[in-house]
Amino acid sequence: xxEPARRQRVRVATxxxxxxxxxxxxxxxxxxxxxxxxxxxxxxxxxxxxxxYYGSREDLLRAVASDICTELAGELAAAxxxxxxxxxxxxxxxxxxxxxxxxxxxxxxxALAHPAExxxxxxxxxxxxPSDCAAGxxxxxxxxxxxFLGVGVRLLAEHGIRLPADEELxxxxxxxxxxxxxxxxxxxxxxxxxxxxxxxxxxxxxxxLQAWARLYGHVALEVLGQFRFALDDAxxxxxxxxxxxxxxxx
Amino acid sequence: xxEPARRQRVRVATxxxxxxxxxxxxxxxxxxxxxxxxxxxxxxxxxxxxxxYYGSREDLLRAVASDICTELAGELAAAxxxxxxxxxxxxxxxxxxxxxxxxxxxxxxxALAHPAExxxxxxxxxxxxPSDCAAGxxxxxxxxxxxFLGVGVRLLAEHGIRLPADEELxxxxxxxxxxxxxxxxxxxxxxxxxxxxxxxxxxxxxxxLQAWARLYGHVALEVLGQFRFALDDAxxxxxxxxxxxxxxxx
DNA sequence: AACTTGAGTGAACGACGTTAACAATCGGGG
DNA sequence: CCCCGATTGTTAACGTCGTTCACTCAAGTT
Numbered sequence: 001x002x003e004p005a006r007r008q009r010v011r012v013a014t015x016x017x018x019x020x021x022x023x024x025x026x027x028x029x030x031x032x033x034x035x036x037x038x039x040x041x042x043x044x045x046x047x048x049x050x051x052x053y054y055g056s057r058e059d060l061l062r063a064v065a066s067d068i069c070t071e072l073a074g075e076l077a078a079a080x081x082x083x084x085x086x087x088x089x090x091x092x093x094x095x096x097x098x099x100x101x102x103x104x105x106x107x108x109x110x111a112l113a114h115p116a117e118x119x120x121x122x123x124x125x126x127x128x129x130p131s132d133c134a135a136g137x138x139x140x141x142x143x144x145x146x147x148f149l150g151v152g153v154r155l156l157a158e159h160g161i162r163l164p165a166d167e168e169l170x171x172x173x174x175x176x177x178x179x180x181x182x183x184x185x186x187x188x189x190x191x192x193x194x195x196x197x198x199x200x201x202x203x204x205x206x207x208x209l210q211a212w213a214r215l216y217g218h219v220a221l222e223v224l225g226q227f228r229f230a231l232d233d234a235x236x237x238x239x240x241x242x243x244x245x246x247x248x249x250x
Numbered sequence: 251x252x253e254p255a256r257r258q259r260v261r262v263a264t265x266x267x268x269x270x271x272x273x274x275x276x277x278x279x280x281x282x283x284x285x286x287x288x289x290x291x292x293x294x295x296x297x298x299x300x301x302x303y304y305g306s307r308e309d310l311l312r313a314v315a316s317d318i319c320t321e322l323a324g325e326l327a328a329a330x331x332x333x334x335x336x337x338x339x340x341x342x343x344x345x346x347x348x349x350x351x352x353x354x355x356x357x358x359x360x361a362l363a364h365p366a367e368x369x370x371x372x373x374x375x376x377x378x379x380p381s382d383c384a385a386g387x388x389x390x391x392x393x394x395x396x397x398f399l400g401v402g403v404r405l406l407a408e409h410g411i412r413l414p415a416d417e418e419l420x421x422x423x424x425x426x427x428x429x430x431x432x433x434x435x436x437x438x439x440x441x442x443x444x445x446x447x448x449x450x451x452x453x454x455x456x457x458x459l460q461a462w463a464r465l466y467g468h469v470a471l472e473v474l475g476q477f478r479f480a481l482d483d484a485x486x487x488x489x490x491x492x493x494x495x496x497x498x499x500x
Numbered sequence: 501a502a503c504t505t506g507a508g509t510g511a512a513c514g515a516c517g518t519t520a521a522c523a524a525t526c527g528g529g530g
Numbered sequence: 531c532c533c534c535g536a537t538t539g540t541t542a543a544c545g546t547c548g549t550t551c552a553c554t555c556a557a558g559t560t
Binding site: 031115119122123124125141142145169170172173175176177179180183205206209210212213214215216217218220221224225226227229230231232233234235236237239240241244 | 281365369372373374375391392395419420422423425426427429430433455456459460462463464465466467468470471474475476477479480481482483484485486487489490491494
C-alpha cells in the first residue's frame with residue numbers, strides 16, 4: 001500500500017516545487033511577468049505540464065497566496081517569540097504587549113520587503129475564500145489571523161486588559177461579533193491555548209478586528225505607495241499607531 | 251485661431267467618452283473583461299484607434315482611475331454638504347463632525363457599490379503617482395485627499411478640537427509630518443478655505459492620516475471580502491470605528 | 501486645387517492561457 | 531517477465547490579448 005503513497009508523495013513535492021518557483025518568478029519578474037511559460041521554464045518543463053497539477057493559472061496563484069500566508073504566519077510567530085525572549089520573563093504585561101508589537105512590526109517589514117507577494121496575498125480580489133470561509137478554514141487570511149490570535153489571546157489571558165464590557169458596545173455590534181467570538185474560541189481551543197471563555201469577550205474580538213483594520217490599512221497604503229503623497233517615511237506614523245493601540249490596552 | 255481649438259475640443263471630448271465607456275466595461279464585464287477591443291467596440295471603433303488617444307492600456311486605466319477619484323471626491327463633498335443641510339446650523343461642532351461622518355460613510359457606501367472601480371483606483375500598484383507626487387499633484391489620491399481635507403479642515407477651523415500638542419508627539423513623527431503640514435496649508439489656501447496656520451497643527455495632520463488609514467483599512471478589507479472570515483455584516487464595526495474617531499475629537 | 505494633418509481601419513506579430521493528441525515512464529498483476 | 535493502465539510530460543494548435551504598421555479618407559490650410 002506504500003506504492004500509491006509513493007506516487008502521491010512525489011506529486012505533492014512537485015506541486016510544492018511549482019509553487020516555490022512561481023513565487024520566485026513573481027519576485028524577479030513582477031506580476032506582469034508571472035506567466036505559466038516563465039514558471040514552467042524555471043522548472044525545466046513546458047507550460048501545459050502545469051495543468052497536471054493545477055486546474056488553471058488562478059488556481060495556482062490561489063495556492064501560492066495560501067503558501068505565502070502560511071509562511072508569513074510562521075515568521076510573525078517567530079518574531080513575536082524572539083521579542084519575548086529578549087525581555088525579563090517577570091516583566092508582566094509588557095512582555096505580552098511586546099510580543100504583539102513584534103508581530104505587527106514584522107508584518108509591516110515583511111510587506112515592505114515583499115511587495116509583490118503582499119499584493120498577491122492581501123490586496124487581490126481573486127483568491128477570496130470559496131464562500132463558506134468559516135471556522136476550520138485553511139485559506140490564507142483565516143490561517144494568518146490565527147497567528148495574530150495566538151499572540152493576542154496570550155495577551156488577553158495572561159494579563160488582565162481593560163476593554164469595554166459587552167454592555168458598553170452597541171447591541172448590533174455585539175450581535176455581529178458574537179458568531180466570530182465563538183469561532184475564535186474554537187480556534188484557540190483547537191490550537192491548544194488554554195483560555196477560559198470569559199477572557200475572550202466580544203469587546204476583545206472587537207478590539208482585535210479594529211486593530212487588524214488599522215494595521216492592514218497602514219501597511220497596504222504604504223506598500224501600494226499611496227502614502228507617498230504625504231510622507232517619505234511612514235515608520236513614525238506606524239509606530240504612533242502601535243503606541244495608540246497600546247494605549248487602548250493599558 | 252478657433253480652428254485648432256475646435257479640433258482640440260472634439261479630441262478632448264473623445265478622450266472623455268473613451269474613459270466613460272472604459273468604466274462601463276469595467277463595471278459590466280469585470281476587470282478581466284476590460285480589453286481594448288471591448289472598449290473600442292462599445293464606442294463603435296476598433297482597438298488600434300484608442301492608441302490615437304492613449305499611449306497604452308495602462309495609460310488609459312490610469313486616466314480612468316483619476317476620473318474615478320475626481321468623481322468620488324465630488325460625491326463625498328456632496329454627501330457631506332447634504333448632511334450639514336439636515337442639521338440646525340447653530341448646533342456647533344456636531345455639524346462639522348456630522349459632515350466628516352457623512353463623507354466617511356459615503357466613501358464606504360460608494361466602495362461597496364463600486365467594487366471594481368474601488369480596486370482599480372485604490373488597490374492597484376499600477377497607477378501610482380509618477381514619483382514626485384507632491385503639492386499640486388492632480389493624481390488620484392491627492393485629489394481625493396483634498397475632498398477629505400475640505401471637510402476635515404472645516405472641523406478644525408470652526409470648532410476647537412482637542413488634539414495632542416506638537417510637543418506631545420515623538421520628534422521623528424513631527425519631522426516626518428512637517429513637510430506634509432506645509433502641503434496641507436498650501437492646498438487649503440489654494441482651495442480658498444480661510445484658515446490660520448495655528449489650526450492646522452502637526453497633531454491635526456497626524457490625526458488626519460491615522461483616520462485615513464483606518465477608514466481605508468476597513469473599507470479595503472470589506473470590499474476585498476477579507477472580513478468575511480469574521481463578519482457577515484461589517485457595518486456595525488465601521489460605525490464603531492467612526493464613533494471611536496469622534497471620541498478622539500471630543 | 502494641391503498639400504498637410506489627424507482619425508480610423510484591417511492585417512499582422514508575438515505572447516498569453518488553455519486544450520487536445522500523442523509519447524514515454526513507472527508500478528503492480530498475469 | 532512482460533504487458534497494462536495510470537501518470538507525467540511533450541508538441542501543435544486555437545482563440546484572444548496588447549500593440550504596431552501601412553494604408554485610406556475626410557477636414558483644414560495655403
